[in-house]
Amino acid sequence: MTNAISDDAVFGYARERYARIGVDVEAALSRLAAKPISMHCWQGDDVQGFDQGDNPASGGIMTTGNYPGRARNFSELTADFERAAEMVPGKKRVNLHASYAVFTEKNPWHDRDQLTYEDFEPWVAWASEHGYGIDFNPTFFSHPRVDHGLTVSSPNSDTRAFWVRHGLRCREIAERIGAELNDKVLLNFWIPDGLKDTPTDRYGLRANLLDSLSKIYAEDAPHVVDAFEQKVFGLGVEGFTVGDQEFYEGFAAKRGGNACVLLDTGHFNPTENVADKLSALALFFPYLPLHVTRPMHWDSDHVTLFNDDLRELAEEIVRVPGAWEKSLIGMDFFDAAINRVGAWAVGMRSMQKALLYALLQPVDTLKELQNEFRDTQKMIALEQLKVMPFDIVWDEYCRREGVPTDGELWDQVKAYEDEVLSKRN
Ligand code: RNT
Numbered sequence: 001m002t003n004a005i006s007d008d009a010v011f012g013y014a015r016e017r018y019a020r021i022g023v024d025v026e027a028a029l030s031r032l033a034a035k036p037i038s039m040h041c042w043q044g045d046d047v048q049g050f051d052q053g054d055n056p057a058s059g060g061i062m063t064t065g066n067y068p069g070r071a072r073n074f075s076e077l078t079a080d081f082e083r084a085a086e087m088v089p090g091k092k093r094v095n096l097h098a099s100y101a102v103f104t105e106k107n108p109w110h111d112r113d114q115l116t117y118e119d120f121e122p123w124v125a126w127a128s129e130h131g132y133g134i135d136f137n138p139t140f141f142s143h144p145r146v147d148h149g150l151t152v153s154s155p156n157s158d159t160r161a162f163w164v165r166h167g168l169r170c171r172e173i174a175e176r177i178g179a180e181l182n183d184k185v186l187l188n189f190w191i192p193d194g195l196k197d198t199p200t201d202r203y204g205l206r207a208n209l210l211d212s213l214s215k216i217y218a219e220d221a222p223h224v225v226d227a228f229e230q231k232v233f234g235l236g237v238e239g240f241t242v243g244d245q246e247f248y249e250g251f252a253a254k255r256g257g258n259a260c261v262l263l264d265t266g267h268f269n270p271t272e273n274v275a276d277k278l279s280a281l282a283l284f285f286p287y288l289p290l291h292v293t294r295p296m297h298w299d300s301d302h303v304t305l306f307n308d309d310l311r312e313l314a315e316e317i318v319r320v321p322g323a324w325e326k327s328l329i330g331m332d333f334f335d336a337a338i339n340r341v342g343a344w345a346v347g348m349r350s351m352q353k354a355l356l357y358a359l360l361q362p363v364d365t366l367k368e369l370q371n372e373f374r375d376t377q378k379m380i381a382l383e384q385l386k387v388m389p390f391d392i393v394w395d396e397y398c399r400r401e402g403v404p405t406d407g408e409l410w411d412q413v414k415a416y417e418d419e420v421l422s423k424r425n
């Protein structure tokens, strides 16, 4: 079937509609194409990693579902990642976890407190080849040395020391990756430490955490952005979380330099608005790292979708002065119940969509309406934005970026499933 109206003509119409409300579509498209989004390696293998055998993730998190085709090693995971990335417009980074150290015959397995840069060299070579920047995370979960749900905050000094060494090694590795790539690496600490039931000594555990972090962060690491990710609770540790928002904001603010807090959109109480937090943090911190996910009732890490929460987050990234540059956007979902490559693509594309939606707004006018107390007019303007011809601009962006439009996506996902994923068992 041939189209009665060319894609160019359709796009020209949409561009004109946006111009009439004061939005420069071309400027929005070029801005978006230059903003990297960090794609998490762990969607491809259900957060299992390579260092603990074939064991499901544990330590406060869980992946559910058993769709066929999980990536089982470095070559499968990188192949799947590439296939998903080819279906996502815009710039990509890769977000790695320490549990994805690549062990070979020449570089046999060693534990997490002994990791070195060499364990990640295959990732660095692969990422450089594809032009991806790298972000990094220590892995304080899915490991036998997690003791009663605790690592660096444990009352047991051996346990603490093991995990302090892990933190130190990861910071060295991140610093080296940044130096090799001449880039800044986001090093994000999510420490799941907590208790199943009501604590009787909160202070003691938090003092241990502070002592351990002080050791891990004693040195400067100029290529690293040091981020801390709090959480309300984890599975099996519902009673208490050692590293909460107050702890990490205090720690990061006091340390200064590149230290900051990372907001995971699934880690707050359900009625808290994560988007609302950006403008406050932007006034105090040099970076705004994010884990974008879709919680359902709990931190379920469903695939991120183009919904109201995501749009509001993207609007803050665009509206808060400096937040476009300060935001380090990373994705953090893992669904094992659907095609994992499709999940990756949809989640990443949703983030891109939300940023585009936010960029296609007359930001200065909207601010003026608020500041001049023209509230009814503001309401009408926001309602109009919801029905603008957004899909046409999105399709054009996909075409320019050489990736499938939404209408073409499933066929590509299905072809990879048939050719590659369905042959794994
Ligand atoms: C867990 C945190 C954490 C992990 C990843 C694997 O609740 O969100 O960021 O999901 O590091």
Ligand code: ZN
Pocket: 190, 229, 264, 291, 332
């Ligand atoms: Zn997270």
